[in-house]
Amino acid sequence: MSNLLYSNDSCDNDLLDAQPFDGVDYAILKSYESMVDGLAMLIGGHCEIVLHSLEDLKCSAVRIANGEHTGRMIGSPITDLALRMLHDMTDIDSSVSKAYFTRAKSGALMKSVTIAIRNPRRRVIGLLCINMNLDVPFSEIVKTFVPEKNHEVASNVNFASCVDDLVAQALEFTIEEVNVDRNVPNNMKNRQVVLNLYEKGIFDIKDAINQVADRLNISKHTVYLYIRQFKSGE
Numbered sequence: 001m002s003n004l005l006y007s008n009d010s011c012d013n014d015l016l017d018a019q020p021f022d023g024v025d026y027a028i029l030k031s032y033e034s035m036v037d038g039l040a041m042l043i044g045g046h047c048e049i050v051l052h053s054l055e056d057l058k059c060s061a062v063r064i065a066n067g068e069h070t071g072r073m074i075g076s077p078i079t080d081l082a083l084r085m086l087h088d089m090t091d092i093d094s095s096v097s098k099a100y101f102t103r104a105k106s107g108a109l110m111k112s113v114t115i116a117i118r119n120p121r122r123r124v125i126g127l128l129c130i131n132m133n134l135d136v137p138f139s140e141i142v143k144t145f146v147p148e149k150n151h152e153v154a155s156n157v158n159f160a161s162c163v164d165d166l167v168a169q170a171l172e173f174t175i176e177e178v179n180v181d182r183n184v185p186n187n188m189k190n191r192q193v194v195l196n197l198y199e200k201g202i203f204d205i206k207d208a209i210n211q212v213a214d215r216l217n218i219s220k221h222t223v224y225l226y227i228r229q230f231k232s233g234e
Helices: 023-031 033-043 080-088 138-143 163-179 187-197 208-216 222-230
Strands: 046-053 061-064 101-102 109-118 124-133
Touching: 023 033, 023 124, 033 046, 033 061, 033 222, 046 208, 080 109, 101 187, 163 187, 163 208, 187 208, 187 222, 208 222
Parallel strands: none
Antiparallel strands: 046 061, 046 124, 101 109, 109 124
């Protein structure tokens, strides 16, 4: 039996495809490594995140966070349950398993979900497995979602419905911010607004310069001038 499963309705679920990985497959799997670390950081230490490559099932775990919950590490083999979930996701439109419960070797109750990673040909080349240890004290779980003392909490995040709204909200907030700053002379306020928006990356958004120019009642050439001055350190 070979090592890879094709995502094709016509394939027998018991057959694994031996077609070798190519550069695109490796690049796709590599791009998921930061997702493993990011999810673990977001959810907390009570959650194990495992990235499996289906190139070689005997050592499929290529990235793992919080592996102490199951005793796994990079190079660990795929589990029989993960294979079962893989077989359930052979339909080309199915890439996420239902949530399921298992017990680790330690006896800890785990709630899990398995996500198929597909290449451009819709072939399943990897699995992202998320396993939450439900035996961790609830107080420890809650602690991961509460800011620690002296931890800076970001404020004034703009959850806009479109980029135009994002620019508009950031612009209005910045105007208000500059207007209450007594250290900025009135004849320099527009320039300071543009500077603040530039530092926030707003001008990376297409047409933001036109939107800002219209709101500040200045020409877009003036906005460009201010930006050039900032870049040159003037």
